[in-house]
Amino acid sequence: MACRSLICFRFVSKICTYNGMSTNLLAVNSGNYSRVLSTTTSYIYKRTFASKIQWPEIKSSMGGMYEKPPVEEDKNQKNREEYWKKMKILSIAFGGMVALCGGAAAYTLGRPLVDENGKVVEDEFSHLPIIQQFFRRMVSQIEYYNKMIKEPSRDKLLPDPLTYPYIQPPYTLVLEMTDLLVHPEWTYQTGWRFKKRPGVDKFLEQVGPPTFEIVVYTAEQGMTVFPILDSLDPNGYIMYRLVRDATDFIDGHHVKNLDCLNRDLKKVIVVDWNSNSVKLHRNNTFLIPRWKGNDDDTTLVDLAAFLRTIAANNVEDVRDVLVYYRQFDNPVDAFRENQRKLLEQMEEKEKYEQQKRQNPSLASRWPNHFLKR
Numbered sequence: 001m002a003c004r005s006l007i008c009f010r011f012v013s014k015i016c017t018y019n020g021m022s023t024n025l026l027a028v029n030s031g032n033y034s035r036v037l038s039t040t041t042s043y044i045y046k047r048t049f050a051s052k053i054q055w056p057e058i059k060s061s062m063g064g065m066y067e068k069p070p071v072e073e074d075k076n077q078k079n080r081e082e083y084w085k086k087m088k089i090l091s092i093a094f095g096g097m098v099a100l101c102g103g104a105a106a107y108t109l110g111r112p113l114v115d116e117n118g119k120v121v122e123d124e125f126s127h128l129p130i131i132q133q134f135f136r137r138m139v140s141q142i143e144y145y146n147k148m149i150k151e152p153s154r155d156k157l158l159p160d161p162l163t164y165p166y167i168q169p170p171y172t173l174v175l176e177m178t179d180l181l182v183h184p185e186w187t188y189q190t191g192w193r194f195k196k197r198p199g200v201d202k203f204l205e206q207v208g209p210p211t212f213e214i215v216v217y218t219a220e221q222g223m224t225v226f227p228i229l230d231s232l233d234p235n236g237y238i239m240y241r242l243v244r245d246a247t248d249f250i251d252g253h254h255v256k257n258l259d260c261l262n263r264d265l266k267k268v269i270v271v272d273w274n275s276n277s278v279k280l281h282r283n284n285t286f287l288i289p290r291w292k293g294n295d296d297d298t299t300l301v302d303l304a305a306f307l308r309t310i311a312a313n314n315v316e317d318v319r320d321v322l323v324y325y326r327q328f329d330n331p332v333d334a335f336r337e338n339q340r341k342l343l344e345q346m347e348e349k350e351k352y353e354q355q356k357r358q359n360p361s362l363a364s365r366w367p368n369h370f371l372k373r
Contacts, residue, residue: 110135112126125137151248158263172213174269182195214240217256219243219277222243247277256278288303303332
């Protein structure tokens, strides 16, 4: 036992005690010791037992001090080696899995099509060498899926306008759904719910056919949109629904492409709050503030009045009106203020006409700038 306990040290004869057993020791000459020992009342521990015992300070009658060897460094080194060994195994396994999945994907994308009888269908790559066939087909399939993600799923998002004897509304109104008609809310008790905006039922009734052709155009998935609109619009004022597959994916945003709408853009009005989703056709956009779910909101009332004003005046190109309101941070408030001023002018003019009929001499009392209105 004594020899095993001192296997890593060089020593000369002196009496020491280890766990009640005597052994010869005078001085220890090792890099793990800082001072020379000269007493027989000290405890010596081998490094291999360091993980099981606590190292006491070993004092000698000469004031010598024996310090604990750095056994923790050996343990940490062993743990690091085991860790890196495991990491190498995991890396090899992960790399093999990626290579296997990549090979399977390349084969799936590059293999030729077969008919119901299992015969290979000839295509434009069939005359090439087998490796080039697989590579060219794989590239073609990747380009196809990339185009499917980034571009609308079809060239015409809406059918052709209705013809006589059916009634085609003269204007097309494109609406965002999320945070314009409804607002998503989530709680632990209920999960996701969609809150109707105040006045949305009246709004759809006022701007629906035959004045406007209402289209909901959103970047949400169809499985989310369709049930919500079925509940929101039981009367069917919304004529068409366009979802994510009808958008362009540009710079990380789903963008509404009105060029694929199959409608005259002079008659198309887009109401949205997100400028990124309409950046291809800003002149057709009426940007309003985002609704955050507050119950005192009256935006849809003023928005309906704005749209009915355009329809009542038979505006030939709605972009002229929409470009004017782009200069305002809140075009709805600007329209409301313009309406207030217009009503004041109309009241003053009506009052003037009434007084003029009663007493023509009163006309001279009105300012010249008012008479010129």
